[in-house]
Amino acid sequence: MNDDPSKKRLGRGLAALIGDIDRPVEERKTPVSAERNVPIEFITRNPRNPRRMFAEEDLADLAQSIREHGVVQPIVVRPAPNNPEHYELIAGERRWRASQRAGLTSIPVILRDVDDRIALEIAIIENVQRADLNSIEEALGYQQLIDNHEYTQADLAQVIGKSRSHVANTLRLLKLPSGVQSLITDGALSAGHARSLITMENPVAMAEKIVKDGLSVRQVEALAQAEAQGENPRKAEKAAPVEKDADTKALEKLLSDVTGMKVDINHRERGGEVRIRYSSLEQLDEICRRLQS
Template sequence: MSKKVLGRGLGAYFQEVEGSSSPQYHAISSVEELEKLDTREKVNIILHIPVNSIRANPFQPRMDFDEIKLQELAESIKVHGLIQPITARHVGQNRYELISGERRLRACKMAGIDTIPAYIREVNDEDVIAMALVENVQREQLNPIETALGYQRLIEECELTQEVVAQRVGKNRTTVTNMLRLLNLPPFIQSALQKNQISIGHARALISIENLRVQEQLLNKIIENDWSVRQVEQAVKQVSLKGKKSTKVLSKKDQKDLELLQLSNQLKNKLSTKVQIRRKAQGGEIKIEYYSDEELDRLLGIFDSMA
């Protein structure tokens, strides 16, 4: 498959996500009919495929799905049908892999829908990651940490530079760099960012503080006192001016927390799902989430390949 073909497919997808002026779309009944068309014709084709023939996107950047909103979407689909098709790729005899639209797919399953309309794209893994990331970012469905992890996957798994990642997702390089820096934050700040307790501006201001205890104190003040980003920047400046050694030395516990954070991020990237690591008095636990039987099978397949 040539790079030129992949480029056209990806560009067409971006138009779908952005809601550009609508071309004429046509529905067909089988993948055999689809294969007879050239790449340009396939762009505007919708194929109705069985819901149970679609496996989850292993590169899905989104880790949290609101069950209440999913149920609301399922009820809406029961009444009005699915308005926006999903996007998938053909991976074998009557089998497909989701590229984007996981909320819609899950809601259709909840609604008891047997078939779902889909755009079928001929793309490689690199473009699948980019497509899923672009859709979620443009629809503002990812929290900042999920976005940063998506960028990191493009860099590590597809061996792309930050510059190329920026081009793929339609952002400037500075934005990508700043998002990636968020992954250097300790777990409690990442968690606050994911829960929308603080903004990206707050989090970026805390990055320069090297002592976890000071970071945690400032985070609590931000949440409790509803500090603005400017107030946080001033507080960080005051801490820096004091020049205390405590702001430059990590305790053994802090070092272990950072190691757990790095390990957690590695597992998230490897498994493409939400992973939590908790330390206990003796040992600890690792919590790995999955959202369907198909996703459980995918995870078990990954574990088998590691054996």
């Protein structure tokens, strides 16, 4: 294991480097104030920022908020390499993009003079803590630290405050074909689904089936296990419990209240079935009476 003390120090001293800026206002121990205002055109994005996806709707909403209230949380920057009059983003790219949309000419910043490694650590930690990264972006950020700064998985786990197994499982997603990774990035496929695909013979076909049929994580895990053991995958898929969405559960409750009996709805892409369970002939007679009326 790499025992570089600077790596361990960042894990404990992150708050000192970027302050308390990314906590909700009501949770902050002390107010966060900007050190200066910088012209927006003097700031460039960090090309190593692991976050690559920025939802248009979210940016539009944030831009409108900035027009009305200004930038509440300052962004974090460092001096731009080879250009002392300009700055490079460390944390807050979403706020920076939305500020440009809002028509701001300058933006409040907190300046931190850190190297590439620490800037990348801060960007990853900030985004992971805020759940702003999809699993592929998170994995690519970890891989950058491994490739460019000689981190081990144990180093990463300590610095970002996650378990070693979380780091390992996240990195394994990079073994999936690019088409499957794109589905994860777009939000069509969850990380839980994707982890089960890693050991499957045809992960692309299974990923398409997951999206098409709405398979649950448990169903995919059962299919992966069946494939590994040479069993019939169709049997495994049917045996795995189906996770119902909130709308289906609400409709089941509504029908149960109306009939006074247990109702199960099993919906598929093309049709489905409604089951009403009764425990006596009297209840069956009641169901028939209500259907006829």
